[in-house]
Amino acid sequence: MKTTPWNRKDLLGIQDLSPAEINFILDTATAFKQVGQRTIKKVPSLRGKTMVNLFVEPSTRTRTSFELAAKRLSADVINIDTSASSLVKGETLKDTALNLQALKADIITIRHSAAGAPHFLASRLKASVVNAGDGAHEHPTQALLDAFTIWEKKGKIAGLRVTILGDILYSRVARSNIWLLTKLGAHVTLAGPSTLVPRTFEQLGCRVTHNIDDALDGADVINLLRIQHERQRRSAFPSIGEYTAVFGLNKERFARTKSDALIMHPGPINRGVEIDSEIADCERSVILEQVTNGLAVRMAALFLCAGGA
Amino acid sequence: MNALHIKDGRVIDPANKVDEKRDVFIVDGKIATSAPQAKVIDATGKIVTPGLVDIHVHLREPGRSDKETIETGTLCAARGGFTSVVCMPNTSPTADNTGTIAYIKQRAAAVAHVNVFPTGAITKELKGEELAPIGSLKKAGVVAITDDGHCVQNNDLMRRAVQYAKMFELPVMDHCQDYTLAADGVANEGYWSLVLGLRGWPAIAEDMIVMRNILLAQDTQWQIHCQHISSANAVNLLREAKKRGVPITAEACPHHFTLTDESLKTYDTNCKMNPPLRTDRDRDAILEGLADGTLDCIASDHAPHCTFEKEVEFDHAPFGILGLETELALSMELVRKKVLSLPDLIAKLTHIPAQIVRLKKGTLSAGSDADVTIIDPERKWTYDVGQSASKSRNSPFHGWQLQGKAVATIVGGKMVWQE
Numbered sequence: 044m045k046t047t048p049w050n051r052k053d054l055l056g057i058q059d060l061s062p063a064e065i066n067f068i069l070d071t072a073t074a075f076k077q078v079g080q081r082t083i084k085k086v087p088s089l090r091g092k093t094m095v096n097l098f099v100e101p102s103t104r105t106r107t108s109f110e111l112a113a114k115r116l117s118a119d120v121i122n123i124d125t126s127a128s129s130l131v132k133g134e135t136l137k138d139t140a141l142n143l144q145a146l147k148a149d150i151i152t153i154r155h156s157a158a159g160a161p162h163f164l165a166s167r168l169k170a171s172v173v174n175a176g177d178g179a180h181e182h183p184t185q186a187l188l189d190a191f192t193i194w195e196k197k198g199k200i201a202g203l204r205v206t207i208l209g210d211i212l213y214s215r216v217a218r219s220n221i222w223l224l225t226k227l228g229a230h231v232t233l234a235g236p237s238t239l240v241p242r243t244f245e246q247l248g249c250r251v252t253h254n255i256d257d258a259l260d261g262a263d264v265i266n267l268l269r270i271q272h273e274r275q276r277r278s279a280f281p282s283i284g285e286y287t288a289v290f291g292l293n294k295e296r297f298a299r300t301k302s303d304a305l306i307m308h309p310g311p312i313n314r315g316v317e318i319d320s321e322i323a324d325c326e327r328s329v330i331l332e333q334v335t336n337g338l339a340v341r342m343a344a345l346f347l348c349a350g351g352a
Numbered sequence: 353m354n355a356l357h358i359k360d361g362r363v364i365d366p367a368n369k370v371d372e373k374r375d376v377f378i379v380d381g382k383i384a385t386s387a388p389q390a391k392v393i394d395a396t397g398k399i400v401t402p403g404l405v406d407i408h409v410h411l412r413e414p415g416r417s418d419k420e421t422i423e424t425g426t427l428c429a430a431r432g433g434f435t436s437v438v439c440m441p442n443t444s445p446t447a448d449n450t451g452t453i454a455y456i457k458q459r460a461a462a463v464a465h466v467n468v469f470p471t472g473a474i475t476k477e478l479k480g481e482e483l484a485p486i487g488s489l490k491k492a493g494v495v496a497i498t499d500d501g502h503c504v505q506n507n508d509l510m511r512r513a514v515q516y517a518k519m520f521e522l523p524v525m526d527h528c529q530d531y532t533l534a535a536d537g538v539a540n541e542g543y544w545s546l547v548l549g550l551r552g553w554p555a556i557a558e559d560m561i562v563m564r565n566i567l568l569a570q571d572t573q574w575q576i577h578c579q580h581i582s583s584a585n586a587v588n589l590l591r592e593a594k595k596r597g598v599p600i601t602a603e604a605c606p607h608h609f610t611l612t613d614e615s616l617k618t619y620d621t622n623c624k625m626n627p628p629l630r631t632d633r634d635r636d637a638i639l640e641g642l643a644d645g646t647l648d649c650i651a652s653d654h655a656p657h658c659t660f661e662k663e664v665e666f667d668h669a670p671f672g673i674l675g676l677e678t679e680l681a682l683s684m685e686l687v688r689k690k691v692l693s694l695p696d697l698i699a700k701l702t703h704i705p706a707q708i709v710r711l712k713k714g715t716l717s718a719g720s721d722a723d724v725t726i727i728d729p730e731r732k733w734t735y736d737v738g739q740s741a742s743k744s745r746n747s748p749f750h751g752w753q754l755q756g757k758a759v760a761t762i763v764g765g766k767m768v769w770q771e
Binding site: 058135136137155156157158159160162163177178179180181212215218241243244246247 | 542543546547548549550551618619660663664665666667668
């Protein structure tokens with residue numbers, strides 16, 4: 044019997060995972076990606092299990108991706124959106140969680156504006172909890188799908204130079220990517236305005252620069268983050284226009300990047316802000332492949348956490 | 353005649369520079385020089401000190417008696433060895449009017465286990481907009497004014513408040529926090545807030561107001577007391593100001609000199625307080641500040657919150673923790689760490705805080721109120737918050753092995769707690 048390096052109930056973040064665990068999810072995702080290429084895109088792995096998509100912060104693409112991933116594994120899926128939920132009527136997260144437990148939900152996928160909300164649920168529930176993004180903390184499946192995409196295209200992660208550009212301070216995508224990429228041996232450069240890319244990030248094993256040319260020079264992967272208006276409660280730069288002028292990936296800067304550098308973005312993209320519209324659609328852009336790979340990675344995460352093995 | 357004879361203890365009475373084995377006598381609620389036919393309490397192996405004084409507690413009454421009441425909060429104090437507490441005005445209604453002060457005093461007279469000294473608000477409803485009736489509050493019996501939990505942002509208003517309070521000889525206490533810098537922060541801005549994705553509350557938000565208060569204290573030549581100092585730079589600013597003779601005082605809380613922001617890594621809302629837990633460097637600076645007198649006294653900021661309020665997402669939990677029952681033991685750790693001598697520690701828990709708010713407390717001088725605490729310095733115990741006298745359970749120190757405990761608390765000659 045093969046021993047799996049995965050015995051977690053929950054996927055709360057990348058920070059706690061070992062490289063072996065990360066690689067195991069990516070390997071599992073490879074198998075599930077093939078499912079999505081078949082005529083019948085469905086396997087019975089989670090038949091009879093119920094997944095609740097608890098989205099306390101609005102999201103369309105991540106919720107849809109989790110929903111489709113669960114359905115491809117034959118799980119039953121319920122979506123709870125913040126607008127319809129009792130959370131806005133004053134029910135606490137604890138009570139919502141206990142109600143979901145009473146309904147015998149097997150998996151809870153949670154998106155929440157408060158960092159640590161998935162940990163709050165995981166420590167109180169028998170159900171598996173999968174973090175679909177918590178505040179500015181982590182978004183583990185995004186980092187896994189980013190790594191999966193890089194790995195498919197480049198055949199490796201270790202030794203690659205990955206630049207993450209944009210609003211790092213308020214980004215859970217950045218944090219999960221930093222943990223994952225550094226654990227697997229990539230060299231991570233963070234770039235953006237000094238107000239959004241504090242030097243403290245160097246303590247996470249990253250290089251920090253505020254010079255866009257320096258950040259792009261020699262990068263194998265360029266991951267552009269969306270400028271998150273909703274999380275920047277105070278203005279961290281003067282205007283979107285100035286951001287684009289100083290940090291936007293325009294054609295001139297793009298021309299100086301390595302000829303095989305991948306262009307990535309977790310979406311939704313702001314065309315003409317952090318990325319020139321044509322670059323978003325160019326052949327080196329893998330933005331839509333990230334979306335496809337997101338399904339495979341989320342199937343793997345749900346399958347491993349919910350005891351499919 | 354009601355008399356006690358506390359026998360053979362090590363008496364530490366820093367106000368009188370006493371640290372020796374001797375007896376303490378109590379007659380009719382006052383410290384006496386002898387007490388024939390008194391009931392004898394054997395204090396062999398124990399430390400006998402003036403009753404401990406905590407100038408920063410939240411008793412939550414009136415308004416939030418589900419969190420705490422004057423009765424339960426003062427029982428926490430008694431168990432913790434405190435005989436006098438100064439309670440903050442962020443009650444409901446706010447203690448910005450004489451009626452609320454009268455109510456607090458009346459309730460305290462009826463149910464309190466220890467002496468309760470109320471503070472009044474600096475501004476109406478703690479809004480930082482208009483001065484509260486400070487003169488009337490003084491007449492009603494407040495010992496200081498503060499907008500604790502809030503901070504007057506308007507420098508002109510704060511300056512007038514200090515000038516005005518000086519006329520009534522009322523110290524002004526301040527929760528030092530610049531709102532534009534602290535904004536909606538929930539954790540110290542630094543490595544851990546970054547890793548945990550929590551919004552940062554930078555130390556400079558405290559430093560800025562500490563500096564403001566130093567300048568105002570100098571300008572008005574009246575005492576401003578900076579509450580719960582948490583930042584290394586603030587300690588340095590205070591040290592420098594005190595050297596120049598600026599009339600400024602400051603307190604430190606046990607949680608700030610015991611814990612750091614690393615404690616937040618499990619998102620434990622019992623480690624969420626305002627000001628937040630900070631770094632090792634800040635904690636070390638607070639220890640140095642206590643050692644050299646920059647930080648005058650220790651106070652708990654006892655802040656009870658219901659479990660259902662704390663058992664929520666970290667962002668949404670209220671700030672604050674219980675403190676009165678663990679304060680002495682956590683403070684005695686400073687003696688074991690050689691930060692303070694035992695007499696210096698006792699001074700920071702007795703006559704110094706009493707002097708800050710001009711209470712005739714904190715000494716064992718003959719004729720003074722017979723508030724006495726008997727401490728077993730060797731006693732090892734485990735804090736079980738489930739057994740707390742508080743109505744709340746919000747302590748990060750639950751399950752901690754502690755050393756040093758009040759074994760008897762005497763208020764006005766009456767034993768209010770003994771074990």
